[in-house]
Amino acid sequence: MNKNNTIAIVGTGAAGISLANQIVRSLPLGLNMSGLTILMFDKPEQIGGGNAYAIDSHTNLMNTKCGAIDHGFGAGFGILQWAKDNVAKWKPYMLGRHIDEDTYAPRPVVGLYLQDLLQHAIDKAKGKGVDIRIVKESVVDIVQENHGYSIYTESANYHSRYTYLAIGHVQPKKKYSYQCNERYYHTPYPMQQLMNEIPKNATVGIIGSRLSAVDVAVGLSSAGHTGKMISISRQGRLPAVRAEYGKYQFKDIKREQLTDLLSADNYELRLHDIISMLRKEISHAEGRELMLSDVMRKDLGPVEYYENEIALSKGNERPWQAAIYATNSNIDLLWHYLNKADKKELLSVWSNDWLTYRASIPRQNAEKVLGLMKKGQLEVLAGATGFDFNDDSNKFEMLRSNAESTIEVDYLISATGSTGNILEADNTLLENLVAKGMIRPHEHGGIDCCFASGRIFPEGDASNESSRFFAVGPLTSGVYFFTTALEVIERQSKERAAELAFMLTEDAFNLTVARPVEAAFSENALHYLDQRNTDTVHMTA
Structure with missing residues (x-):
């Protein structure tokens, strides 16, 4: 060589x-x-x-169980066998819990x-x-x-x-003046830094309401934070909650079948085709027709939504979730062959909903979030339009559409994730x-x-x-x-x-x-x- x-x-x-x-x-x-x-x-x-x-x-x-990680990652060196052989390494992070195929391990x-x-x-x-x-x-x-x-x-x-x-x-690069303030955090990670630097009684604004926002709320509260936390995003939707059980393998849109179908001459994949495919697979998984409104429950506020989500996930299967997760096996093919105009529609109209329900969280963290909301320490709001820093009040301002007044907080954390x-x-x-x-x-x-x-x-x-x-x-x-x-x-x-x-x-x-x-x-x-x-x-x- x-x-x-x-x-x-x-x-x-x-x-x-x-x-x-x-x-x-x-x-x-x-x-x-x-x-x-x-x-x-x-x-x-x-x-x-x-x-x-x-x-x-x-x-x-993690929002994926160790069994799924073991099955799909680390060829020749799976996480479950590693966990058996290295208890002393991971034990301090598990707080008395063990690791098996159903464990949502800390990152x-x-x-x-x-x-x-x-x-x-x-x-x-x-x-x-x-x-x-x-x-x-x-x-x-x-x-x-x-x-x-x-x-x-x-x-x-x-x-x-x-x-x-x-x-x-x-x-992403910092683009706004408020992002240069020493009390602004451009990313919530490492979480330990937030725990060490933010005063326990400070009011904290969290930009975003998905996975990273949940990490912030749960992380700060576990470190003894007592101040009010306000999570704000455009839609104000929290992630769905993962069921404790459930696996699914596609019946009609397996990777091999898709490859043959999508590579055929003159075949054009449209968004309604994908929706039809997924609806059929979800019906297979559920054993019934499932309405999208039954999953999304946009009629419920954050507290009621999480009460419902936790009840549905506790000790149950949620077959639609298993079907959605099974798209890992072929989502790249569906995306690649999707009509160009439909790609833009998917990203502009449906991507936020997709991430909300595809990237769900373990029940144990959802219960912590619900507890924080019920006692009034965490509030989840929709309608975010912008952010600023008010020199007179020495606080950050969170701006909302159709709101009579702005929301002021002592610290501001961006939990919107990376840039694409x-x-x-x-x-x-x-x-x-x-x-x-x-x-x-x-x-x-x-x-x-x-x-x-x-x-x-x-x-x-x-x-x-x-x-x-x-x-x-x-x-x-x-x-x-x-x-x-x-x-x-x-x-x-x-x-x-x-x-x-x-x-x-x-x-x-x-x-x-x-x-x-x-x-x-x-x-x-x-x-x-x-x-x-x-x-x-x-x-x-």
């Missing part, structure tokens, strides 16, 4: 670790891998889990598992003559060269033949790559890449066979739609690793295998290139 065959993985969160593990598992049999190096880059504090699974508060719960526990999965990959790589090295620095730029890429960190540069962007979720628009991302690497045309923003979020392989084509040249530049994980949301579930990340990593094994074989034998220009390359590419020729994009290099 040529010693110039270095693989660079930028990011050591779930996507980067999954990719490294899958690459080691997929290395071509019969080839001498001696001299192959995998370089993995990340900030020291994010190595082994990234922001999502940082060592933080035990109240930050720090999954972070500990990811750290050991990374070490597992390193050990397995050594057995194959492959060296995985961790570079504890952020990557600030990547430059394409004749035979690969130069990877620049803040203090050094490295060379790679193959490069993978796996940087996970990215935070890379032009708004607070990330030097992405800024530099966009500025030089090595990546393009996808019109539906993230970066534009080939659907079939995740390959990134600089300047949109899909015939450029020299490209060894790929993306995996949340950065690909515009191409694959839902990219945060560990099961989905694992599938992407497995596909990227299989493609890499093919390329390594080509390089080892100096082969040139013709590939068709990939029709799966996003329709966004040409539009972006046309726009780029006429517009000036101002970026900070």
Whole structure:
């Protein structure tokens, strides 16, 4: 193996670790891998889990059971067996509870598992003559060269033949003056920082009402916070509550069937087709016709809604939830083949509802949220229109539509999650790559890449066979739609690793295998290139 065959993985969160593990598992049999190096880059504090699974508060719960994680992630190194073998590591975070397939583990526990999965990959790589090295620095730029890429960190540069962007979720830049106030938090994580810095009796505004907002309310209250907390968003809808039981496998829209159907000549998938497919599967799961209004219950206020949700989830199955979660297996296909106009409608009209009911929370945290609302410590409001800081009152203002007065709070926390628009991302690497045309923003979020392989084509040249530049994980949301579930990340990593094994074989034998220009390359590419020729994009290099 040529010693110039270095693989660079930028990011050591779930996507980067999954990719490294899958690459080691997929290395071509019969080839001498001696001299192959995998370089993995990340900030020291994010190595082994990234922001999502940082060592933080035990109240930050996963919304997926350990059994589902074990089934769909960590090939060859499942979380359940890891938990049996490493009780001392996770025990401090479980507060006397054990870990089994029905456990919603705290995110720090999954972070500990990811750290050991990374070490597992390193050990397995050594057995194959492959060296995985961790570079504890952020990557600030990547430059394409004749035979690969130069990877620049803040203090050094490295060379790679193959490069993978796996940087996970990215935070948006601060755009408003109130965001520069020392009592404003642009992200709720690490939660421990909020617990340590916010006075217990302070009034706290929470921007958003989904998963991260729940983390804030539950986390602060568990640390003894007594002040009023106000969660505000446009719709004011809390996440649905997960049932304790329930699994479902699609009957009519399995991945193999979908592939045959959607790739047929002249077939056009419309949004009403997807709704019809899902409605049929949900009816299969429920054994009856289920009305959307029965699930959404928009007629109920936050307290009544959670009383109803908790009652329905306690000791019961909610088959519609199992059917919705089963879309992990084929949601990328449905999204890819969906009519372009319908994609825009789905994002503009239905995406918030989808996330509210797809990204549900464990009952134990829902009960804590309900308790906070009932005693008046937490209020969940709709109609958010903006935020500001009032110098006269020395408080933040939360503005609402049709409200007679603004709401004032001492502290303000943004719990709206990451940004899907890379032009708004607070990330030097992405800024530099966009500025030089090595990546393009996808019109539906993230970066534009080939659907079939995740390959990134600089300047949109899909015939450029020299490209060894790929993306995996949340950065690909515009191409694959839902990219945060560990099961989905694992599938992407497995596909990227299989493609890499093919390329390594080509390089080892100096082969040139013709590939068709990939029709799966996003329709966004040409539009972006046309726009780029006429517009000036101002970026900070």
